[in-house]
Amino acid sequence: MTGSERELISGAARGDLESFRRLVQEHSDLVYRVALRIVGRESAQDASQEVWVRVWRNIKAFRGDSAFSTWLYKITVNTCLNAKKQEAQRALREYSAEVPYLPEPSGTDADPESLTLGAERREELLRALDHVRAEHRAAVVLRHMEDLPYAEIAEILDVPDGTAKVWASRGRAALLVALSNQEADSRDDNGSRP
Amino acid sequence: MTREEERWAVLETIGAYAAGELDGEEARAAERLMLERPDHRRLAESYTRMLVMLTALGDEPVEAPDAIIGYAVRRAYTSAFLRQAENVFADLGRSYLDAFVYYLGLRTPAQPG
Numbered sequence: 415m416t417g418s419e420r421e422l423i424s425g426a427a428r429g430d431l432e433s434f435r436r437l438v439q440e441h442s443d444l445v446y447r448v449a450l451r452i453v454g455r456e457s458a459q460d461a462s463q464e465v466w467v468r469v470w471r472n473i474k475a476f477r478g479d480s481a482f483s484t485w486l487y488k489i490t491v492n493t494c495l496n497a498k499k500q501e502a503q504r505a506l507r508e509y510s511a512e513v514p515y516l517p518e519p520s521g522t523d524a525d526p527e528s529l530t531l532g533a534e535r536r537e538e539l540l541r542a543l544d545h546v547r548a549e550h551r552a553a554v555v556l557r558h559m560e561d562l563p564y565a566e567i568a569e570i571l572d573v574p575d576g577t578a579k580v581w582a583s584r585g586r587a588a589l590l591v592a593l594s595n596q597e598a599d600s601r602d603d604n605g606s607r608p
Numbered sequence: 609m610t611r612e613e614e615r616w617a618v619l620e621t622i623g624a625y626a627a628g629e630l631d632g633e634e635a636r637a638a639e640r641l642m643l644e645r646p647d648h649r650r651l652a653e654s655y656t657r658m659l660v661m662l663t664a665l666g667d668e669p670v671e672a673p674d675a676i677i678g679y680a681v682r683r684a685y686t687s688a689f690l691r692q693a694e695n696v697f698a699d700l701g702r703s704y705l706d707a708f709v710y711y712l713g714l715r716t717p718a719q720p721g
Binding site: 515 | 658664
């Protein structure tokens, strides 16, 4: 945590609105990015706004035991998981006896060096993420998109390290099955066209 | 373990291997699974592709809409205003009560010194 960030946090905790505004400005991309990937485009803005309301209400309770970003991730993920509570009991999606397979992408997506996603591929991935149980999705997002270590993911999700690993592992598997099913569905659609 | 659970276990083991999260005996076991069956090798390749896609998506810059910042700051202003108004009214109420108590002669003013 930088000195200026610490000043902004203690200013916001004292009720200084300018400090809070600057904190929101500096971190709103992080909050929105994570919300976007956990709850999807339709709900990301509402979830982000709710996060900042919670931050303002609870910033006095932030003691600096962890990084501010970890605390912020925690509030963001909790808010998103609450929004998706009805999905929490979603069972692992069954897959056929066939092992899931994701074919080599075509066009620009095929270039592993460029590491850029085409719009279609991005939509497929976001749609598939929506099939993954909410807490497993959160673990996948934090591990593979936010690139956080498991110790920090465990702290954010408030679970032991082992559970964070299991959730990421189940999330990866469910995501691959969903992507593979989407791929098979689109192949079937193309094949059934006259 | 049912067949379904076994399939999921293989799926997760190969996923963890592709993500570079296995070492020692666990990694060897995953490699054996891949050597035994070509579809397991394809599974590992599929995982690698998916992880590349996830990383690419994670690296894409995302900008929060300005409306979020505006909303958060407005809510904070409103709540700070209400907090101040609450304090003012509470102070005012206390002063009136003190004056009323004094008027009724229930309390004498504090003596200086």
